[in-house]
């Protein structure tokens with residue numbers, strides 16, 4: 001990066017940090033993008049004059065609200081609700097809702113910012129948003145989750161709509177929560193529209209939406225592997241998380257011939273050297289989605305596996321790593337361990353799971369590394385397909401949706417190659433995804449004037 005560009009980046013970041021004090025995840029997400037797109041912006045003075053990037057980091061709207069509810073003991077509980085409507089240049093706001101105790105405004109803003117670029121990469125007309133609450137469904141009864149969702153939607157409903165803002169799931173928000181949120185939305189609005197995605201299959205949900213993020217990440221990984229003449233066949237894969245994304249990433253990787261040896265949750269990870277099978281994975285589906293249990297229970301059922309409390313899976317030897325839990329779950333030491341153990345492909349299913357130091361290690365070692373905004377875009381892309389099906393009042397078969405998903409992931413990969421190939425031939429997927437995502441949104445913003 002030349003001196004002038006470096007100065008622009010440093011000044012930009014100093015101003016962002018001054019304006020958004022303490023929001024470290026938001027600073028991290030913006031910094032990564034600014035580093036990638038600054039050289040492009042320097043080449044096109046109109047982007048600087050129009051302050052496109054300065055406008056992009058300022059959310060179009062931030063909604064914060066009280067979510068009061070009563071627990072099963074009759075005690076009043078108060079949580080905080082958020083919806084960050086980041087950018088609507090290329091379509092209605094679109095992005096998931098996260099229910100987790102760790103949710104803060106900084107996390108909502110980083111996720112909404114990432115979503116803007118990710119949605120642009122999908123080739124579908126969707127702006128960027130994210131929402132959520134510091135409420136954690138873990139340990140709550142169905143009735144408590146329902147009352148919470150109803151209270152949350154009793155405020156959110158006035159800010160969303162099929163052509164305005166279309167939420168979906170994320171951490172802590174799956175089929176059950178989307179159902180309760182949709183039920184309350186419909187009751188308040190008295191209309192049945194596609195205002196949420198990830199709906200049940202018999203009431204407007206797209207086929208393959210539950211599978212889409214994990215499957216899409218595997219399709220993206222297949223494209224990456226193919227650039228080195230490889231495939232999933234016979235490879236050992238470490239996956240973190242045991243939720244929606246991890247489960248379907250494991251299923252697809254396994255069906256493509258890989259041996260998946262780890263899954264995790266926030267308490268620890270399990271290592272099964274013999275690898276997952278359909279039977280073992282069915283146990284995980286039932287454990288996590290119906291009984292809502294912990295991954296430690298896996299080793300009780302399958303003694304071939306070991307459980308490591310309070311640890312992450314990255315010290316296990318693997319060829320391919322797929323972080324599918326949460327942000328900053330691969331730190332510098334984890335990255336070093338992965339590379340030293342021979343891991344040559346890291347495909348992110350989660351949003352921003354690798355710290356900047358970890359990314360530097362992957363890229364300096366010239367291994368295949370894709371950021372979540374490229375490789376986990378299959379989830380929101382299939383949400384976009386759900387919106388289309390709702391608009392035309394039709395539902396497509398799994399095969400039709402899968403064909404769209406495949407094409408979209410392969411188009412995103414091609415965009416990364418186009419904008420991210422370095423002079424020595426190394427594909428910098430971070431740079432490629434950031435620039436490709438940026439161009440479309442930036443040009444739409446310029447064409448729509450100063451709004």
Ligand code: NDP
Nearest residue numbers: 170171172213241242243244245265266325326350351379
């Ligand atoms: P789920 O709630 O289904 O699963 C989350 C998993 O990650 C659980 O195993 C959970 O463990 C673990 N986890 C959550 N928070 C932490 C934490 N702070 N530390 C360690 N482990 C944690 O969520 P999803 O599978 O939907 O989401 C996983 C990731 O994928 C997130 O980064 C999300 O933003 C991203 N993503 C999701 C998409 C989707 O369609 N659902 C689309 C694109 C990205 P525990 O049970 O202990 O909390």
Ligand code: 2IT
Nearest residue numbers: 095096168169170380383
């Ligand atoms: O991070 C994400 O892309 C999601 N949680 C999915 C969002 C969506 O609207 O389907």
